[in-house]
Amino acid sequence: MNRIKAGVPRRAGRRVLAIGLPTVWGAIAITYKMACPLAQQNGFGARIVTSAVFFAVGTGLIVHVRQALLRELRQVRRVAGAAQSVLLRPLPPRIDGLHVSAAQLSAERGAVIGGDLYEVIATEHGVRAVMGDVRGHGLAAIGTVAAVLGSFREAVHDEPDLGGVLRRLERALARHLRERARAAPDSPVAEEFITVLLLEIGPDGEMHALNCGHPWPYRLTGTHVEPLTHADPLPPLGPFPLPPDLPAVPCGQLKPEEALLLYTDGAEDARDAHGRFFPLPIVLTEALSDGVNTPQPLLGTVFTQLLRHTAGRLTDDVALLVLRNERTQVHYNAPIGARGTARATTHNPQPTNHPQRNGV
Template identity: 85%
Template sequence: MNRIKAGVPRRAGRRVLALGLPTVWGAIAITYKMVCPLAQQNGWEARIVTSAVFFAVGTGLIFHVRQALLRELRQVRRVAGAAQSVLLRPLPPRIDGLHVAAAQLSADRGAVIGGDLYEVIATEHGVRAVMGDVRGHGLAAIGTVAAVLGSFREAVHDEPDLGGVLRRLDRALARHLRERAGSVPDSPIGEEFITVLLLEIDPDGEVHALNCGHPWPYRISGTHVEPLARADPLPPLGLFPLPPDLPAVRCGQLLPEDVLFLYTDGAEDARDAHGRFFPLATVLTEAVCNGVTNPQSILGAVFTQLLRHTGGRTVDDVALLVLRNDRTHVHCSLPSGARGTARPAPTYRQPTNNLQ
């Protein structure tokens, strides 16, 4: 309460200052023109002095307006940064034995966040990750990002399978669009959709996925780069109802030191001045062949080449998420007297040093 009360007079003082300084400068210019005898003369000296006075007043006004606009811009960026920390909260560097790195680039120069989303959460069902891309970009897509991410963060702990998580996301998106249509009557909710990729990485490294219109991530094993799967994805959420059965796609095992590179289509769809698409797979292959295996270094290499390819400007939001399996498998033997074919669950220990 004290902060609120203290902030009110501070903002009021800024408003008085913002209005007072231009008024004072304008009064000085008018007083000079009406009272000063030199301003009434037509000689060259008088004209030069008059021009200098009005030039100084005009320069002061322009400088004052510029400073006010810069203050407003800094405030907007602080608010956008706070919103980003809530929506796309920073991911920890390690989640249940996985080395994690993520970054996002908004296509709107004035926006810090856009229409892409990602999250990685360790649950009792395994490590679950989401990567999504809302139709459109920039500030207009933030509401949809918030609705989908909020639903994901709850559903991953409640739902035993990825199909249940996806249905929860679908219901959250439909609910958000209905609420937005009620508050904005002309909102074209029939044209809204979001591509979603759900991943589940079991303790033994087995990967399962559900894909709704999103690009398949790349699996990096050594210097080999290939798509994680080649199955046809489901339609994006929001366009059609989900099918009754949602079996997850089995994508094989993520071995120690293997990397998953998730991205939104703004990366591969980025074009250079000649209209050529960004060669993401080639850039990844060149990076790992040059010994770049650290997730942060992979992000840096891709973003550097992407900005160089586009000349520093992208026309769509871009989000990248890198997951590297840093688990070291410890083989467990069956205890004496064990019966049947069941095996004890594999355990893992963290490596003593970071892989580079």
């Protein structure tokens, strides 16, 4: 039995219209010029009519081309939106007692995806998050984002420590770059790199992180904003191999009602017309002082101030991720777990009036 895809006749019809309408308009103009007696006259009135006919033909062609381009643009945006929903899938508003919200802005006008990546997943090892920034833009960057995120989503469940997760990401990136080099020998894959921040938040709020060239998150406590840690990061993934030992950096405890803001460097590197950098810590402090401390409104405030600072002209992609601890109680129960730490159970309040979708 032969199967015919439903979209084929529709696409064929569009091709016929794309070719047929300009042909019809051209045939009308030629027929008028060759067959209409009025077009053969040289009087002033005849010239006005002839000009009007050709003006109408030209206008029709322009309108047709414009509509065809708009249809193509809408199709490209639908495809890009579908790609974004797979790569940067919307995060649930709550993950294991953490209130979560994330969003990103692309520096390219009309684009919906770029070289930034983020993900948050609850595992038996704790809530694990990644924030990354791929060098460059376009399809090559999107392919790298897909490779790294795919590896992260599997590794966080398999690897008992963050060092194992990071090595899995390094191997996935290396495989992706080798495949790109084989497919396009002239592509400068040797210059490709990605900054990555891995974060783990245990049931008791204890945090550990591994950082490869990425900005450290900000801890938001009341109206106070400070970097999560001042430890030196590792080099970005790609140009240099990871060291043999990868101990995670202890970052203290995320207490109830405290939050973290993870971001890509496009936020703090954004400049205004006078070359001044975007004051992200100041904007966060002012927002917290005004009572804006829940994730989604906080993201909206930061993005609004960022666009105002740059007059809407971003030069780099920006991604933001807020994790707020809304666990109210922590109970420690014996016996000791297999990883050598007391097992903790948390009481998480039921969400009320939380946003139904992620983003700004």
